[in-house]
Amino acid sequence: MAYDPLLASMSASGAWCSDAFTLASIPGMGAGAIATRPIAAGTPLFHLPLSYLLTPWTSALGPALAADGGKEAWESLADKGWAPLILAMMYESSLGDRSKWAGYLKTMPSEFGAPMWWSDEELEGLKGTDIEDRIGKASAHELYSTTLEPLMRSHPAVFPPSEHFTLHSFHVQGSRILSRSFTVPRTRAGGPPPGTDEDGDEEEEDEIAVMVPMADMLNAAYEMDNARLFADGGDDDDAEGVVENTEFGEGYTMITTKDIAAGEQIYNTYASPPNSELLRKYGHVDDLPLPDSILSLLTPGELGGHPFGNAGDDVEVPGDLVLAAAAGSGLEQRVEWWLEEGQEDVFSLGYPDEEDALPPAFIAFARLLSSDAEWTRAQSKGKLPRPTLDVTSSNIIGKAIAARRAKHVTTLEEDLAIIAGPPGRQRDAAVVRLGEKRVLGVMGRLVAAEEERLRKQEKDEAKAARSAKRKADDAGRAGKRRR
Numbered sequence: 117m118a119y120d121p122l123l124a125s126m127s128a129s130g131a132w133c134s135d136a137f138t139l140a141s142i143p144g145m146g147a148g149a150i151a152t153r154p155i156a157a158g159t160p161l162f163h164l165p166l167s168y169l170l171t172p173w174t175s176a177l178g179p180a181l182a183a184d185g186g187k188e189a190w191e192s193l194a195d196k197g198w199a200p201l202i203l204a205m206m207y208e209s210s211l212g213d214r215s216k217w218a219g220y221l222k223t224m225p226s227e228f229g230a231p232m233w234w235s236d237e238e239l240e241g242l243k244g245t246d247i248e249d250r251i252g253k254a255s256a257h258e259l260y261s262t263t264l265e266p267l268m269r270s271h272p273a274v275f276p277p278s279e280h281f282t283l284h285s286f287h288v289q290g291s292r293i294l295s296r297s298f299t300v301p302r303t304r305a306g307g308p309p310p311g312t313d314e315d316g317d318e319e320e321e322d323e324i325a326v327m328v329p330m331a332d333m334l335n336a337a338y339e340m341d342n343a344r345l346f347a348d349g350g351d352d353d354d355a356e357g358v359v360e361n362t363e364f365g366e367g368y369t370m371i372t373t374k375d376i377a378a379g380e381q382i383y384n385t386y387a388s389p390p391n392s393e394l395l396r397k398y399g400h401v402d403d404l405p406l407p408d409s410i411l412s413l414l415t416p417g418e419l420g421g422h423p424f425g426n427a428g429d430d431v432e433v434p435g436d437l438v439l440a441a442a443a444g445s446g447l448e449q450r451v452e453w454w455l456e457e458g459q460e461d462v463f464s465l466g467y468p469d470e471e472d473a474l475p476p477a478f479i480a481f482a483r484l485l486s487s488d489a490e491w492t493r494a495q496s497k498g499k500l501p502r503p504t505l506d507v508t509s510s511n512i513i514g515k516a517i518a519a520r521r522a523k524h525v526t527t528l529e530e531d532l533a534i535i536a537g538p539p540g541r542q543r544d545a546a547v548v549r550l551g552e553k554r555v556l557g558v559m560g561r562l563v564a565a566e567e568e569r570l571r572k573q574e575k576d577e578a579k580a581a582r583s584a585k586r587k588a589d590d591a592g593r594a595g596k597r598r599r
């Protein structure tokens with residue numbers, strides 16, 4: 117069967133795999149893992165030794181380049197993000213059956229739904245969404261042409277002319293990493309231990325992207341995860357003791373976190389990102405039944421007979437829209453101060469939960485721009501403004517939300533009509549747009565209601581103060597008359 121090479125490659129590398137699940141084709145999701153019998157929570161499904169993770173240090177590329185006089189060239193990639201892993205995957209693919217990961221590489225997709233692969237016309241559908249400026253095709257291309265291509269050209273013995281060393285293959289491997297990699301501490305990937313800083317203290321170990329065969333065959337959907345990858349050896353804070361019960365050596369083990377019925381799909385978690393991020397990285401969107409707590413916040417127009425979406429959706433409101441909404445002069449100095457304090461220049465809005473509706477930093481920023489008293493206090497005390505809404509800051513935030521909403525070029529009706537149609541890239545883009553518009557709509561109304569309440573409160577307080585003053589004046593006049 118199609119996945120036999122992966123299983124064979126796993127067992128040849130000292131990995132272990134339970135027969136409590138099988139890999140199968142799942143409509144709309146590619147391959148996925150299905151339970152072949154009931155599985156209790158806490159059951160290991162497969163285990164991989166560290167040496168079977170595909171990383172820049174476990175790959176045969178480093179030694180091959182060193183043997184060809186390319187040690188320094190290889191090491192020069194260390195601060196170039198995914199470049200070493202992409203090159204290692206290109207190289208391992210070129211080895212064919214001589215690669216330790218041959219069976220794994222054969223099961224990997226070469227076609228992707230992520231916008232990196234969309235035509236210009238398809239990309240039009242993402243106008244105004246959070247993905248629009250984050251696709252990163254141009255910067256990826258630059259990494260290839262300025263760094264990887266020259267390195268490969270300097271070592272033709274390691275990189276002979278081959279379909280595996282082209283720009284296309286570079287993008288394929290990059291997309292595999294984007295949609296399937298895991299991050300692990302550098303030393304567990306086979307990398308060098310952290311160095312020391314100028315005080316002689318050990319630097320914090322960084323996390324790097326690696327490929328984890330079989331673990332990347334699991335799909336995910338919002339809060340549906342029933343298994344997770346745990347680090348054997350106890351460096352996983354979330355392991356909750358389950359790891360100590362496994363009999364495996366150092367490596368990673370996929371363990372069920374819930375009881376799973378026979379025939380049910382086994383889901384990992386991708387950390388429940390919003391649809392914009394799901395589409396950008398993984399090439400799909402979550403269009404699942406929304407909870408009543410969200411549905412009740414939508415207008416009939418936003419609902420549009422489609423009670424589905426991603427409860428984890430969010431939208432970013434850039435700080436410059438807040439600055440424009442504040443519309444004051446000399447505010448750039450306040451923005452500079454804010455950034456020097458290490459604060460973000462974008463504010464992420466999601467559906468409100470009971471505790472926090474607006475991010476406190478969003479309110480604090482709006483207050484910094486709108487209140488001279490807060491600005492004076494910020495400068496003299498070095499403190500961020502209090503994250504408490506007043507009429508002016510809620511008005512500014514409302515305007516910034518409206519300005520962010522205006523970046524979407526389609527209407528709700530157009531989006532909903534596309535969503536009612538066939539699946540595909542256009543529909544995925546419309547699902548992203550609808551989710552963003554819903555979040556902005558909900559948050560815009562919430563802020564407007566708060567502004568209204570605060571205005572009324574201000575008016576009532578002013579009225580009460582006037583009436584108290586009148587009473588005091590009347591009492592004063594009466595007192596004078598009595599005297």
Ligand SMILES: C[S@@+](CC[C@H](N)C(=O)[O-])C[C@H]1O[C@@H](n2cnc3c(N)ncnc32)[C@H](O)[C@@H]1O
Binds near residue numbers: 337
């Ligand atoms: C880590 S891989 C999972 C295995 C993958 N299905 C395969 O065939 O190799 C992630 C990819 O699986 C697909 N996928 C995962 N979860 C999905 C979902 N809920 N709906 C649709 N596709 C999904 C997406 O193509 C995503 O890029």
